[in-house]
Amino acid sequence: MTHNHLRSLLFRQLFENVSSTYTYVLACTASKEAIIIDPVLETVDRDSKLINELGVKLLYALNTHVHADHVTGTGELKKHFPLMKTVLANKANAKSDLQVQHGEKIDFGRKSLEVRATPGHTNGCLTYVLHEDRMAFTGDALLIRGCGRTDFQQGNARTLYRSVHQQILSLPPDYSLFPAHDYSGLTCTSVEEERNFNPRLTKTEDEFIDLMKNLNLPYPKHMEYSVPANMVCGIYDLMDEKTRKTVEQSLEEHN
Numbered sequence: 001m002t003h004n005h006l007r008s009l010l011f012r013q014l015f016e017n018v019s020s021t022y023t024y025v026l027a028c029t030a031s032k033e034a035i036i037i038d039p040v041l042e043t044v045d046r047d048s049k050l051i052n053e054l055g056v057k058l059l060y061a062l063n064t065h066v067h068a069d070h071v072t073g074t075g076e077l078k079k080h081f082p083l084m085k086t087v088l089a090n091k092a093n094a095k096s097d098l099q100v101q102h103g104e105k106i107d108f109g110r111k112s113l114e115v116r117a118t119p120g121h122t123n124g125c126l127t128y129v130l131h132e133d134r135m136a137f138t139g140d141a142l143l144i145r146g147c148g149r150t151d152f153q154q155g156n157a158r159t160l161y162r163s164v165h166q167q168i169l170s171l172p173p174d175y176s177l178f179p180a181h182d183y184s185g186l187t188c189t190s191v192e193e194e195r196n197f198n199p200r201l202t203k204t205e206d207e208f209i210d211l212m213k214n215l216n217l218p219y220p221k222h223m224e225y226s227v228p229a230n231m232v233c234g235i236y237d238l239m240d241e242k243t244r245k246t247v248e249q250s251l252e253e254h255n
């Protein structure tokens with residue numbers, strides 16, 4: 001999907017290639033008010049530059065959940081955009097400027113995101129739905145032809161199955177779905193595609209639970225420091241000393 005001045009939504013999909021994370025910038029073209037979803041620490045300079053070049057005013061940096069595989073960029077973004085507010089689910093039990101819950105709305109200009117709770121990968125997983133533009137940002141609850149793992153951070157396969165079916169695949173079939181990650185080069189999907197072709201979510205609930213029990217994935221490489229860093233939205237001053245030092249060191253190695 002590309003930017004189009006004639007549309008009321010300015011939309012960018014950005015990629016961070018170490019953790020294969022998608023970050024999204026959305027702005028109301030009438031008011032120029034903007035949000036960013038799931039920014040990554042390593043790409044904050046790139047994203048800030050883009051936001052400035054687009055001439056939009058960043059109101060909120062939303063995390064779909066407390067990520068385990070990378071450090072969120074929301075803390076560092078606050079240095080570039082001091083008025084911007086960080087957002088996480090209240091169920092994440094984490095520190096953020098705003099804690100949102102199921103049913104709330106996040107407004108930017110004439111646009112409004114509906115917050116839907118989609119726990120199962122973590123307790124605090126959220127999906128953000130932009131009805132007017134028929135789009136939803138699913139975090140790790142639903143990945144393209146896949147879904148988030150359920151073997152740590154309060155993961156629960158039954159909960160995830162119900163979240164995805166009740167809150168995401170129940171949306172109209174033409175809604176576009178944008179995940180937090182893709183590991184195979186795909187960028188976007190739709191409700192209809194996932195209802196038909198998702199190899200995990202087309203199974204029965206019990207088959208799904210069995211499948212998720214046997215994924216046997218290695219733990220994310222940076223989980224040990226990513227989770228505590230993300231519990232404070234990646235704000236260095238709020239991290240314990242060991243976590244902060246590890247995050248700083250990993251960023252230096254990256255740069």
Ligand SMILES: N[C@@H](CCC(=O)N[C@@H](CSS)C(=O)NCC(=O)O)C(=O)O
Nearest residue numbers: 068069140146147148149219220221222
């Ligand atoms: N290799 C990566 C981590 C890959 C991974 O575990 N991805 C998560 C989402 S990030 S916690 C996941 O849910 N994957 C589902 C799947 O089926 O792959 C790393 O070391 O960071």
